[in-house]
Amino acid sequence: MNRYKLTNGIDVVIKNNKNTPRTAIVLYIKIEKDETKAGLYYLITQLLFQGTKNRTSAKLAEELDENAIDLLIEKKTDYIRVKLLGLNEDVEYALDILGDIIENSTFEDLEKEKIKIKGEFEADLDSAKIQAQDEYYRTIFENHPYGIGRKEIIKQIDTINKKDLVEAYNEIKYCFAKNISVAGDYDEEKLIKLLNKNLNFLKTEKMENKRKLVEELTENKLSVICKEDANQAQIFQGWLVPSVYSDEYASIIVLNTILGFSGLSSRLFMELREKQGLAYTVRSVYEPFKLKADFFVYIATEPKNIRTCLEGFEKEINKIVTELISDEELENAKNNAIGKRQFYKETNLLEASLNGYYEFLGLGFNFEEKLIDRMKNITKNDIIKAAEICFSKPNALCILAPEKYLKEAELL
Amino acid sequence: MNNVKKKTVFYPFLEKPVEIYERENGHKIVFAYKKGELINISSWVKTGSINENDSNNGISHFLEHLMFKGTKKHKAGEFDRILEAKGAIVNAATWKDYTFYYVTISKGSSNKNFQEALELHADMMLNPVIPGNEIGEPFDINNPKIKEKRERHVVIEEIRMRKDQPWTKVYNLTNASMYQNHPYKRDVIGNEQIISTITREEVLDYYKTHYTPDNITTIIVGDLNPEEIVSEVIKEFDFKDRPNRAAEVFPIDIPADKTKYIEDYSKINTGFLMFGYLCSPAVDIKTSTIFEIISLILGSGQSSRMYQELIEKAKIPMFNIISSDYYHFKDGGNLFIQANFKPEYKNEAIEAIKNQITKICNEGISEKELKKAKKKLKTCFAENAETVSDIAETIGFYMTVCGKLECVEEYNEIIDKITTEDIKNTAEKYLNLNKAVIAVLMPDTYNK
Numbered sequence: 001m002n003r004y005k006l007t008n009g010i011d012v013v014i015k016n017n018k019n020t021p022r023t024a025i026v027l028y029i030k031i032e033k034d035e036t037k038a039g040l041y042y043l044i045t046q047l048l049f050q051g052t053k054n055r056t057s058a059k060l061a062e063e064l065d066e067n068a069i070d071l072l073i074e075k076k077t078d079y080i081r082v083k084l085l086g087l088n089e090d091v092e093y094a095l096d097i098l099g100d101i102i103e104n105s106t107f108e109d110l111e112k113e114k115i116k117i118k119g120e121f122e123a124d125l126d127s128a129k130i131q132a133q134d135e136y137y138r139t140i141f142e143n144h145p146y147g148i149g150r151k152e153i154i155k156q157i158d159t160i161n162k163k164d165l166v167e168a169y170n171e172i173k174y175c176f177a178k179n180i181s182v183a184g185d186y187d188e189e190k191l192i193k194l195l196n197k198n199l200n201f202l203k204t205e206k207m208e209n210k211r212k213l214v215e216e217l218t219e220n221k222l223s224v225i226c227k228e229d230a231n232q233a234q235i236f237q238g239w240l241v242p243s244v245y246s247d248e249y250a251s252i253i254v255l256n257t258i259l260g261f262s263g264l265s266s267r268l269f270m271e272l273r274e275k276q277g278l279a280y281t282v283r284s285v286y287e288p289f290k291l292k293a294d295f296f297v298y299i300a301t302e303p304k305n306i307r308t309c310l311e312g313f314e315k316e317i318n319k320i321v322t323e324l325i326s327d328e329e330l331e332n333a334k335n336n337a338i339g340k341r342q343f344y345k346e347t348n349l350l351e352a353s354l355n356g357y358y359e360f361l362g363l364g365f366n367f368e369e370k371l372i373d374r375m376k377n378i379t380k381n382d383i384i385k386a387a388e389i390c391f392s393k394p395n396a397l398c399i400l401a402p403e404k405y406l407k408e409a410e411l412l
Numbered sequence: 413m414n415n416v417k418k419k420t421v422f423y424p425f426l427e428k429p430v431e432i433y434e435r436e437n438g439h440k441i442v443f444a445y446k447k448g449e450l451i452n453i454s455s456w457v458k459t460g461s462i463n464e465n466d467s468n469n470g471i472s473h474f475l476e477h478l479m480f481k482g483t484k485k486h487k488a489g490e491f492d493r494i495l496e497a498k499g500a501i502v503n504a505a506t507w508k509d510y511t512f513y514y515v516t517i518s519k520g521s522s523n524k525n526f527q528e529a530l531e532l533h534a535d536m537m538l539n540p541v542i543p544g545n546e547i548g549e550p551f552d553i554n555n556p557k558i559k560e561k562r563e564r565h566v567v568i569e570e571i572r573m574r575k576d577q578p579w580t581k582v583y584n585l586t587n588a589s590m591y592q593n594h595p596y597k598r599d600v601i602g603n604e605q606i607i608s609t610i611t612r613e614e615v616l617d618y619y620k621t622h623y624t625p626d627n628i629t630t631i632i633v634g635d636l637n638p639e640e641i642v643s644e645v646i647k648e649f650d651f652k653d654r655p656n657r658a659a660e661v662f663p664i665d666i667p668a669d670k671t672k673y674i675e676d677y678s679k680i681n682t683g684f685l686m687f688g689y690l691c692s693p694a695v696d697i698k699t700s701t702i703f704e705i706i707s708l709i710l711g712s713g714q715s716s717r718m719y720q721e722l723i724e725k726a727k728i729p730m731f732n733i734i735s736s737d738y739y740h741f742k743d744g745g746n747l748f749i750q751a752n753f754k755p756e757y758k759n760e761a762i763e764a765i766k767n768q769i770t771k772i773c774n775e776g777i778s779e780k781e782l783k784k785a786k787k788k789l790k791t792c793f794a795e796n797a798e799t800v801s802d803i804a805e806t807i808g809f810y811m812t813v814c815g816k817l818e819c820v821e822e823y824n825e826i827i828d829k830i831t832t833e834d835i836k837n838t839a840e841k842y843l844n845l846n847k848a849v850i851a852v853l854m855p856d857t858y859n860k
């Protein structure tokens with residue numbers, strides 16, 4: 001891995017992977033200020049495909065597709081991420097398009113884009129799971145931008161005007177911190193020249209922290225959605241927990257593996273699915289954001305099982321908080337969690353994204369190695385300590401189901 | 413390796429040709445070299461809903477779940493636990509033409525993980541016990557007092573999950589009407605009534621009928637020595653005297669003789685619709701590729717015709733989402749156009765899609781569009797050569813659905829030879845608006 005600095009000061013890390021036909025370039029833009037209106041940054045990421053001073057939206061789409069260049073611009077909780085992926089022979093052209101998009105977007109089609117976003121989100125919300133998950137984030141991150149979901153954006157997006165956009169975009173372009181990560185088989189010197197040529201206009205300014213902190217939950221929160229035709233109840237139960245900078249970070253990753261992160265051998269999977277046949281999908285998820293993390297357990301089950309599932313969650317959570325796990329289970333979970341991390345670097349795009357993410361967090365591109373070392377050294381007591389920290393606080397519970405079953409489970 | 417026939421096939425973007433070994437009993441072993449720590453082991457069985465009928469629909473998928481319930485050597489759950497404790501991804505999938513089981517894992521020092529994974533995988537494939545207590549007793553789906561819940565309930569929950577997915581609902585409405593007789597008309601997962609009552613004996617019989625040597629292809633992808641691994645696969649896949657059985661042949665279905673329109677309702681706020689067409693068998697690579705090109709031009713990506721015409725340039729914003737897809741099947745692929753729309757514009761949305769189909773049938777496509785689609789298709793191979801699991805899936809598809817991997821070798825040449833005239837002729841022949849299946853899922857407030 002090699003590190004470079006562009007003439008505008010942006011750090012670049014490059015991982016050279018020989019004999020790979022496609023190069024991945026990932027730009028991270030740190031969100032240093034909360035958006036003034038819900039959906040503002042998301043709208044910007046969508047409008048970046050709507051034409052520049054040099055290319056109409058149709059021409060942009062045409063040029064990208066003609067050259068089989070994948071360009072994805074995502075708005076996440078803490079950053080805007082630009083992922084560019086193309087055949088090595090097309091990298092120069094891909095960077096030319098990217099530079100044009102970021103520098104010269106005109107944001108002409110603001111009203112049309114708002115209608116498109118509302119339509120797409122309304123379609124998403126016809127999925128019971130997405131509706132429940134949106135509500136879960138709203139509940140656990142109440143009054144915080146992390147909790148803004150599709151519903152809130154649909155409500156607020158029409159208040160966004162061109163002035164809001166231009167102001168926010170100028171900050172994104174000229175103030176917010178940025179870093180670039182590359183993986184592929186491409187001449188590094190040439191790549192740096194191309195990045196300097198096409199992205200030199202980007203700037204970074206030291207900004208005072210203008211992000212709102214996440215407030216701890218002071219009591220358990222319950223949110224229910226009545227959906228009369230739901231064939232399954234959607235249950236999300238989550239806690240606010242320490243994030244990536246915490247000493248417990250590695251322990252919580254292993255804890256998540258034990259409890260229910262993917263795979264067919266976790267405790268929740270074995271107990272609620274394999275032994276009790278309550279669900280097809282049951283899992284736990286640890287989401288470390290920059291300001292805070294959440295840890296949730298999820299199950300989709302026949303609505304009459306709501307109470308049984310909540311008791312099942314409680315039993316497993318209590319067990320992991322109060323009982324030391326066996327040596328064998330700990331070793332298995334550590335090896336599982338460490339082994340799975342190889343998949344996070346399996347393609348150039350995944351590897352560039354991961355290295356860039358650690359750089360964005362200020363942890364350094366080699367943080368992965370340090371993290372694995374930390375995971376190797378985790379003890380049984382570390383797990384119980386992490387579980388206590390995670391689950392001793394109030395939680396947020398969100399359930400979607402037909403009204404009758406919510407009443408039966410005494411949730412209404 | 414006596415009595416094993418070997419051949420090699422060139423595979424784009426891989427460093428070495430892919431090696432195919434066929435044993436005397438018909439079991440095929442495929443090895444693809446991919447540098448790196450991760451390896452993938454998979455076995456593809458030529459069975460899925462294609463071999464089902466009205467009384468056992470869903471059995472292929474149910475069996476797939478039950479294959480993880482242990483062998484004489486390894487009890488239920490052990491396979492997953494041992495392999496996941498080494499960081500493996502273990503899973504399986506069932507579709508219309510095939511069922512496949514896979515393990516992706518780091519090969520380990522001296523290939524130790526590979527050997528262990530292969531032993532477990534082969535044991536699972538050849539010696540499943542399918543214990544009655546793991547299946548659970550047959551039960552009455554309408555009896556709310558059932559307490560004992562085992563794997564039947566897991567699958568029934570999967571069925572419930574799909575009922576809450578509008579896209580799956582509209583797909584099933586379309587698929588069920590596209591066929592007159594062919595087993596493809598059934599939903600792969602089956603229904604609650606069948607899954608709650610099917611017996612262990614039926615499942616075991618189904619296993620014995622279809623999990624035969626010549627019906628299985630085992631694929632290994634990774635940085636391994638083929639000479640060694642093929643011997644090991646042969647050793648572990650000891651079918652003993654398991655007989656092969658003649659595969660059932662189903663007559664290829666003919667498209668609907670007139671347009672079929674199906675409308676259903678749900679508690680949703682937007683409309684979902686799908687157009688479906690029966691197309692050519694997967695082994696007809698040229699025609700299948702032509703359909704891939706039609707699908708790309710119509711509705712893949714932001715520069716596609718439908719995205720540009722019906723979303724970007726639309727005077728009235730009727731559509732929220734629109735795209736097209738081509739699914740390859742042994743007995744005839746499917747071209748789908750799927751859209752989400754504002755329900756008040758249902759009729760206009762259907763007309764707009766019909767206009768796009770008419771246009772491609774009447775006017776064909778431009779040279780520029782063809783060039784773009786060809787580049788995209790070729791790049792897909794680069795994309796599918798990036799991970800061991802994607803390579804295995806591509807090989808598995810060609811071996812199982814097309815019956816030969818050589819199709820890969822011919823693929824680029826076939827792409828290069830396709831002309832705009834070919835596209836127009838194929839569109840005219842297959843995409844007849846008077847023979848389309850159109851399914852629509854509307855908000856229940858429109859059910860008057």
